[in-house]
Amino acid sequence: AQSVSQHNHHVILSEAASLELGCNYSYGGTVNLFWYVQYPGQHLQLLLKYFSGDPLVKGIKGFEAEFIKSKFSFNLRKPSVQWSDTAEYFCAVKPNQAGTALIFGKGTTLSVSS
Amino acid sequence: IAGITQAPTSQILAAGRRMTLRCTQDMRHNAMYWYRQDLGLGLRLIHYSNTAGTTGKGEVPDGYSVSRANTDDFPLTLASAVPSQTSVYFCATSPEEGVVGELFFGEGSRLTVL
Numbered sequence: 645a646q647s648v649s650q651h652n653h654h655v656i657l658s659e660a661a662s663l664e665l666g667c668n669y670s671y672g673g674t675v676n677l678f679w680y681v682q683y684p685g686q687h688l689q690l691l692l693k694y695f696s697g698d699p700l701v702k703g704i705k706g707f708e709a710e711f712i713k714s715k716f717s718f719n720l721r722k723p724s725v726q727w728s729d730t731a732e733y734f735c736a737v738k739p740n741q742a743g744t745a746l747i748f749g750k751g752t753t754l755s756v757s758s
Numbered sequence: 759i760a761g762i763t764q765a766p767t768s769q770i771l772a773a774g775r776r777m778t779l780r781c782t783q784d785m786r787h788n789a790m791y792w793y794r795q796d797l798g799l800g801l802r803l804i805h806y807s808n809t810a811g812t813t814g815k816g817e818v819p820d821g822y823s824v825s826r827a828n829t830d831d832f833p834l835t836l837a838s839a840v841p842s843q844t845s846v847y848f849c850a851t852s853p854e855e856g857v858v859g860e861l862f863f864g865e866g867s868r869l870t871v872l
Contacts (some may be wrong), residue, residue: 653798668808678860687848687863688801734800743789745816750800 646671648737650749657725657756665720665752667735674740679709682732682751686739691733696719705729727758761785762864764849770870771839779834781849789852790832791816791861792824792842794845801848807832839871 651666669675679691692703699711709720718735735749765780781790788809793801793816793829804817807826821843836843846868850861 676860687865688861689863690860693860706836745803748793748796748801 646737646744646747648735648747648749650733650735650752652752653750654753654755657754659723659727659754659756663720663722663725663729663754665733665735666752667718667720667749669716669718669737669747670738671716671739676738676740677709677711678736678738678746679703679707679718679720679735680733680748682736684731688734691755711735725754725756727756730754730756741744747758762849762851762862762863764847765865765869767865768868770872773840773871776840777836777839777869779836779847779849779869781832781834781864782830783832783849784830784851785851785862786829787851787853787862788829790826791850791852792822792832792834793848793850794818795848795866796845802835804847826861836869839869841871842845844871845869 647670648652649668677694680688681691682688691707692701694701694711702708707722709718711718733755734751736746738746762783771777791806792804795801802818804822806825807813810826810829813824831864846866849864852861
């Protein structure tokens with residue numbers, strides 16, 4: 645069965661530190677990849693997505709992610725985090741095949757101290 | 759304002775009671791989904807509907823049922839609630855079933871079963 649692994653359960657950073665959240669998936673075929681963010685008390689919002697083309701995608705609020713096909717990875721990065729980035733981050737994978745649903749990782753909680 | 763409306767936003771329920779969580783969208787999206795979010799487990803798909811008149815089981819369907827009589831509504835019913843169904847439930851939509859996969863989420867319904 646397909647699965648999505650997020651390596652970090654909880655990441656604690658100071659403001660201005662750099663961020664990288666790992667995400668790996670298990671599926672041999674073509675996939676669409678997503679990062680969602682959930683701010684405290686809110687619903688999930690799309691941060692960025694990759695369908696095809698340039699494997700380095702840029703999203704909102706200075707986030708970017710790089711798709712490395714050979715490593716089945718889609719890590720999220722931000723050069724300098726802010727206190728307002730405190731949230732839970734979910735990696736999600738959609739096999740490029742009709743009849744399959746979006747599969748979420750278990751999430752990574754990011755806490756940024758000011 | 760276009761979007762997804764979930765009701766109720768919060769509910770405390772006695773075990774054994776029947777409960778229906780409502781989800782209505784006005785974006786005319788074909789696909790709709792119900793997820794539950796639990797600490798440390800991320801989001802897990804309960805049921806989905808690719809288009810009006812069709813439904814399917816997700817990862818954790820037991821104890822839940824859905825119906826999709828029209829495009830806009832996708833209610834989730836717990837026939838006889840149990841404490842393990844205490845969770846936050848998110849309804850989501852997607853413009854089309856298939857390979858794209860980007861989801862739009864409602865605000866969530868927090869359910870506590872005692």
